[in-house]
Amino acid sequence: xxxxxxxxxxxxxxxxxxxxxxxxxxxxxxxxxxxxxxxxxxxxxxxxxxxxxxxxxxxxxxxxxxxxxxxxxxxxxxxxxxxxxxxxxxxxxxxxxxxxxxxxxxxxxxxxxxxxxxxxxxxxxxxxxxxxxxxxxxxxxxxxxxxxxxxxxxxxxxxxxxxxxxxxxxxxxxxxxxxxxxxxxxxxxxxxxxxxxxxxxxxxxxxxxxxxxxxxxxxxxxxxxxxxxxxxxxxxxxxxxxxxxxxxxxxxxxxxxxxxxxxxxxxxxxxxxxxxxxxxxxxxxxxxxxxxxxxxxxxxxxxxxxxxxxxxxxxxxxxxxxxxxxxxxxxxxxxxxxxxxxxxxxxxxxxxxxxxxxxxxxxxxxxxxxxxxxxxxxxxxxxxxxxxxxxxxxxxxxxxxxxxxxxxxxxxxxxxxxxxxxxxxxxxxxxxxxxxxxxxxxxxxxxxxxxxxxxxxxxxxxxxxxxxxxxxxxxxxxxxxxxxxxxxxxxxxxxxxxxxxxxxxxxxxxxxxxxxxxxxxxxxxxxxxxxxxxxxxxxxxxxxxxxxxxxxxxxxxxxxxxxxxxxxxxxxxxxxxxxxxxxxxxxxxxxxxxxxxxxxxxxxxxxxxxxxxxxxxxxxxxxxxxxxxxxxxxxxxxxx
Numbered sequence: 001x002x003x004x005x006x007x008x009x010x011x012x013x014x015x016x017x018x019x020x021x022x023x024x025x026x027x028x029x030x031x032x033x034x035x036x037x038x039x040x041x042x043x044x045x046x047x048x049x050x051x052x053x054x055x056x057x058x059x060x061x062x063x064x065x066x067x068x069x070x071x072x073x074x075x076x077x078x079x080x081x082x083x084x085x086x087x088x089x090x091x092x093x094x095x096x097x098x099x100x101x102x103x104x105x106x107x108x109x110x111x112x113x114x115x116x117x118x119x120x121x122x123x124x125x126x127x128x129x130x131x132x133x134x135x136x137x138x139x140x141x142x143x144x145x146x147x148x149x150x151x152x153x154x155x156x157x158x159x160x161x162x163x164x165x166x167x168x169x170x171x172x173x174x175x176x177x178x179x180x181x182x183x184x185x186x187x188x189x190x191x192x193x194x195x196x197x198x199x200x201x202x203x204x205x206x207x208x209x210x211x212x213x214x215x216x217x218x219x220x221x222x223x224x225x226x227x228x229x230x231x232x233x234x235x236x237x238x239x240x241x242x243x244x245x246x247x248x249x250x251x252x253x254x255x256x257x258x259x260x261x262x263x264x265x266x267x268x269x270x271x272x273x274x275x276x277x278x279x280x281x282x283x284x285x286x287x288x289x290x291x292x293x294x295x296x297x298x299x300x301x302x303x304x305x306x307x308x309x310x311x312x313x314x315x316x317x318x319x320x321x322x323x324x325x326x327x328x329x330x331x332x333x334x335x336x337x338x339x340x341x342x343x344x345x346x347x348x349x350x351x352x353x354x355x356x357x358x359x360x361x362x363x364x365x366x367x368x369x370x371x372x373x374x375x376x377x378x379x380x381x382x383x384x385x386x387x388x389x390x391x392x393x394x395x396x397x398x399x400x401x402x403x404x405x406x407x408x409x410x411x412x413x414x415x416x417x418x419x420x421x422x423x424x425x426x427x428x429x430x431x432x433x434x435x436x437x438x439x440x441x442x443x444x445x446x447x448x449x450x451x452x453x454x455x456x457x458x459x460x461x462x463x464x465x466x467x468x469x470x471x472x473x474x475x476x477x478x479x480x481x482x483x484x485x486x487x488x489x490x491x492x493x494x495x496x497x498x499x500x501x502x503x504x505x506x507x508x509x510x511x512x513x514x515x516x517x518x519x520x521x522x523x524x525x526x527x528x529x530x531x532x533x534x535x536x537x538x539x540x541x542x543x544x545x546x547x548x549x550x551x552x553x554x555x556x557x558x559x560x561x562x563x564x565x566x567x568x569x570x571x572x573x574x575x576x577x578x579x580x581x582x583x584x585x586x587x588x589x590x591x592x593x594x595x596x597x598x599x600x601x602x603x604x605x606x607x608x609x610x611x612x613x614x615x616x617x618x619x620x621x622x623x624x625x626x627x628x629x630x631x632x633x634x635x636x637x638x639x640x
Contacts, residue, residue: 028130028131031146035130035150035153036123038126038154039126042154042432043122043162043435045439046119046163047116047119048115049439049442050443050444051445052444052445055164055166056445057081058097058100058166059104059114062081062097062100063571064083064097065083065101066104076098076260077260079091079092080092080093080094090371091371093169093212095169095172095209096211103117114168118163118167118171122171125175125178126149126153128175128182129149129152131182133148135185135186136185140348144348144392147390147395151387151390151391152384152387154427154428154432154435156303157300157380158383158435159376159439160375160376160377161377161380164442169211170380171380173208174380176204176207177218180200180201180207180222181200181225182200184242188242204246204249205253208250208253212257213359215254216358216359218246218247218250219250221358221359224351226238272312273311273312273460275365275369275370276312277292277373285365285366287319287322289364289366291322291325292373292374293332293360294327294328296374296379304434305455307452310373310374310375312461312500313459335353338353346392352388352392355385360379394420394424398416398420399420446470446472449469450466453466460504460507463493463496463497463500464497464506467493467507467514468510470486470490471486471487471513473486474486474517488514490510491514491518494508494514505541506538508528508530509538509545512524512528512531512541516547528548531545532564539565540572543578546562546575550581555586559579559583562575566579571602573609577609580593584612584619589617589619589620592620593613593620596613596616600613606636608633610630610632611633613629617629
């Protein structure tokens with residue numbers, strides 16, 4: 001019997017396959033737990049932060065959140081900013097406002113609880129994104145979803161979303177979308193798991209009520225995921241089933257959204273201060289939009305500098321004579337061609353690129369204008385597609401093949417672990433340091449404005465924001481000389497803002513306020529008049545101007561302006577209170593009571609308004625009810 005010949009060196013190179021029995025139990029959940037902890041620690045330094053930027057508009061300035069007498073369920077019948085900006089709105093995102101309301105009820109005026117929920121949900125997002133894509137990418141190495149999720153967790157571009165409480169809507173929409181896919185994949189693998197299908201639909205609904213961009217998740221991203229990674233024999237059927245199933249709750253959500261927003265008037269067109277592309281003509285619009293899309297890709301590779309506001313005129317309009325337009329066009333054409341070329345043999349690249357493109361289409365401003373020209377938060381979902389492609393490239397060129405014969409055991413390191421882990425570790429260290437450092441900038445509004453004005457000195461809004469921050473510091477300062485210096489600095493910031501954008505209504509109103517506090521009444525009146533010349537002027541500016549007129553002895557003029565304030569913002573408490581005061585001074589106690597009652601609807605625990613209402617009721621002859629409100633004012637700490 002002839003002996004079989006062995007190739008020289010063959011035994012040396014052959015490695016026995018790793019048995020799945022050797023893999024630690026629940027390895028995926030343990031790795032997911034590590035990802036959760038990693039993400040949580042990256043943002044742990046935000047837990048002591050205050051409110052920043054537009055957090056105020058959805059929290060302490062929103063009567064629907066702060067008023068304990070307003071029900072939590074009515075939030076689902078209101079536009080997104082109903083509680084702070086009045087009725088006009090084109091946004092419907094009730095779930096985050098609902099959560100803010102509950103958190104406020106537990107601990108009012110406490111930024112920590114809101115930041116904690118943001119960080120917890122971000123950690124859970126990183127954890128369940130890994131667990132979900134371990135199922136979806138079951139033919140790939142565990143290192144592919146793990147690397148992608150590590151990069152996603154550490155990427156500094158997410159600081160605006162996690163450190164800014166208001167961006168809870170972004171976090172929730174993606175998290176619930178991931179949970180929807182997690183359970184939907186279980187159902188596709190076993191059609192008997194009806195509970196999984198039900199949970200998937202429940203998470204679909206939660207995602208949709210978190211933010212409108214979730215529509216893309218269920219009409220594009222989830223069906224696309226099914227198409228790319230289901231078995232060939234089930235691919236087309238499962239994709240069509242997924243599309244059909246998720247189209248139903250999506251259509252119902254869009255109908256509810258239409259009904260809610262259709263009941264409210266005053267939805268405004270996009271203005272230049274919100275989106276610099278609103279000032280562009282057709283050619284400029286497309287050219288500038290392409291440069292912005294190029295900037296998004298640059299921020300994914302090099303997330304520096306990070307700025308809370310990229311609007312007018314930090315990012316100026318451009319046209320097709322600008323080389324950056326053509327570079328961006330070439331970049332996106334190249335991405336699409338690369339995706340098509342890799343479709344059959346290496347579909348993970350195609351999927352990652354299409355994931356990014358699909359998630360960004362609503363934010364491109366090419367199809368229609370949105371409320372901002374460029375925002376780091378818009379990259380939150382799409383960045384996962386980028387991280388997935390980056391992870392695949394790292395594995396292919398520094399580790400080994402992306403696919404492995406045994407995908408369950410993390411103990412199987414890439415062929416060149418030093419190169420792969422060294423580069424990955426270096427990226428994670430750099431990203432983590434940048435993330436933690438950027439978090440400090442988000443401590444509160446003034447800290448953020450001071451940091452970002454250095455990176456965007458020609459931004460009209462950031463100059464205006466800095467002025468507002470200086471005014472807030474003026475309110476805290478007790479030294480008269482320092483208070484005056486802060487007012488002068490604030491005036492300079494606002495003046496620069498209007499020099500950049502001459503139609504900056506809010507800045508004129510704030511210049512009027514600084515001059516008023518500096519006792520320069522003619523200059524104050526001049527700037528207030530410029531502000532209220534804009535029919536879209538905010539109620540707070542009218543109210544401040546009314547105070548100037550009131551203190552100058554022009555009660556009727558003040559009353560006229562206060563009426564204009566509440567016409568602009570029906571829920572503006574200061575305007576309602578001040579209007580009541582003018583009627584009380586004129587002896588019209590019935591009208592005074594009317595407006596004090598309206599103000600109290602939105603701030604029932606305000607001691608001053610309770611006192612004014614009690615006084616007006618007493619003066620009108622209703623002493624019993626008047627005493628009740630006067631007593632309540634005292635119990636709330638009212639002092640003359």
